[in-house]
Amino acid sequence: MEAKLAEYASLNQKDKGPAYTSLIPQILSQADPNAVAKDLHSLVDTVVNQDSVGLVVGRQVLTELVKVLGEGAIKDSELRKRVVEETLETVQPRIVSYEEQVNNLRFQLADLSEEEEDWSGAARVLMGISLDSGQRTFADADKLKIYVRIVRLLLEEEDSIQAETYYKRAALLVHSTTEREILLQFKLCQARISDYGRRFLEAASRYHELSYVGEIDEEERRHMLLAAVTCAVLAPAGPNRSRVLASLYRDERSAELPTYNILSKMFLDHILRSAEIKEFEGSLKPHQLAKVAISSNDRLASASHDDGPAASNEPAASTRTGPATVLDRAVMEHNLLASSKIYNNISFRGLGALLDLTPGAAETMARKMIEQGRLKGHIDQVEKLIWFEINGDEDDAQGKAGGLGDVEEAEDTGAPFTKRWDTQIRLTAAHTESIVQQLTQKGLLSLVPTSA
Structure with missing residues (x-):
């Protein structure tokens, strides 16, 4: 040679x-x-x-x-x-x-x-690869393909920080193409970036949207639906999560998922038990089990309460001052929200026993949720009680069912939202019957008898 x-x-x-x-x-x-x-x-x-x-x-x-x-x-x-x-x-x-x-x-x-x-x-x-200099300048659509591919590869390696950098570059160019495959890949990267960034509510909505796309393989769509349920469970408890849970619960495909049990319990506001959480925890990825840092102020507030000796009918206080992981926090907030559907009020010590927290930590969690509008109630620090507002506007949780608008006569039965849906349908039917009777009395409507 x-x-x-x-x-x-x-x-x-x-x-x-x-x-x-x-x-x-x-x-x-x-x-x-x-x-x-x-x-x-x-x-x-x-x-x-x-x-x-x-x-x-x-x-x-x-x-x-x-x-x-x-x-x-x-x-x-x-x-x-x-x-x-x-x-x-x-x-x-x-x-x-x-x-x-x-x-x-x-x-x-x-x-x-x-x-x-x-x-x-x-x-x-x-x-x-040099995209902007030299002999060849890449078109925006070609740059977008490269950026999306880099994001996808980095997410496979679970390097979400660097992936987000390239995702932001891709987001500036996403308007440059109408190619369906690239747009779907970008949306999937968008959902995964939100997932890794612990913006679980946003991730759940994006995963659920993608699970309906017909161009995606059926097994992949099932995987996205499963990811949507997982993210919804991990999202902060409150009205926004309730909407997402309702959408997932009413999706007939969800019943076939291994996480359907925990989805249904969260949607129906049932309190979750440790055995159920342990089973669900085994399906989570490392970033979904990230440790939660407790601020020094919250740690001090959680440890500063001393309710004195427990009464004979009250359980002994826990020593935990806050949730340890993302899942831990999501479950505690859900159980707190679920308890507001069961009790009119609850003591700090009783809530702490329910959540496996110190009385002070339980009060701190309830206070934060009330401040953020995710829990309706008020705190009586003299009596050491948390009062729940059971007659609040439930429309915040799932919106006006069926677009019926305000139903003033709707009674607060304390039932899960599926039963409230039935109540609104029943009231709407009653209103329709009343209108028909009034029109008939004024001669504006005639009823034709039907033969049996």
């Missing part, structure tokens, strides 16, 4: 391109992988780094090599990856002159790394 390279170096400039290019199929036809890699490295080094060869010839030969590699001339993926990496390393000092060829090689290397499930490696290779 060295002899041929030296021989071709003495040719006229116009003959060097075809001569060097003719060496590529000869090198690839060799049986020894090491010989193939070595000879290709020598060829690339000669045409790129020898000043006597010239830039035009170098680009011509390198373009042909990139083309045959992309067409699968090397079947062995390990050898192909080695050749691509060594070629990139050789060209790196003169990358400005061979930017288009280098970018194509990076795409090939990213594909090879992704096939090996080296997610972070593939992402780093794509990050090295």
Whole structure:
């Protein structure tokens, strides 16, 4: 090979391109992988780094090599990856002159790394592509594809912080394409970014929306629906979560999910038990089990209450001063909200026993939820009681059912929201009957008897 390279170096400039290019199929036809890699490295080094060869010839030969590699001339993926990496390393000092060829090689290397499930490696290779300078300027739609792919790869590696950086870049370009596949990938990245960022309510809504898209594989849609339920369970308790839970609970596909039991209990405002939580916890990802930091003020407030000795009918106080994980917090807030449907009031100590918290920590959690509008009630610190407002406007939880508007006669039965839905339907039917009777009495409507 060295002899041929030296021989071709003495040719006229116009003959060097075809001569060097003719060496590529000869090198690839060799049986020894090491010989193939070595000879290709020598060829690339000669045409790129020898000043006597010239830039035009170098680009011509390198373009042909990139083309045959992309067409699968090397079947062995390990050898192909080695050749691509060594070629990139050789060209790196003169990358400005061979930017288009280098970018194509990076795409090939990213594909090879992704096939090996080296997610972070593939992402780093794509990050090295120059999108805005040099010989080729990428269109906005092409930049969007690259950014979305980088985000997807980083999320596979659970590097959500760096993924969010590239997601923000993609968000600025999402208007540049109408390609359905890219838009769906972007929306999925959007949902996963919200999930990793612990914006669980937003993530649940996005996952649920994607689970209805017909272009997505049925198994993938089921997986997205499962992710939507998981995020909804982990979301902060309150009216907004109740709306999302209602939407998921009424989705007939949810009944087939392994998390349906906890979904139904949360929607129906049932108190969750530790055994149920333990089973659900096993299905969570590491970021969904992240530790929760308790502020020094909350820790002080949680530990400062001393209710004195427990009464004979009250349980002993817990020693926990707050939730330990994201799941722990979601369950405690749900149980607190569920208890407001059961009791008119509850003592700090009683709520602490229910939530497995100190009385002070239970009061702190209730106070925060009341301040944020997620729980209706007030706190009597003299009597050490939390009073729940049981006659509040329940429309905050699920909105006006069926678009019926205000139903003033609706009675507060304390039932779950599915029963309140039935109540509103019953009242609407009664109102309709009343209107028909009034129109009939005024002669504006005549009823035609029907035969049995």
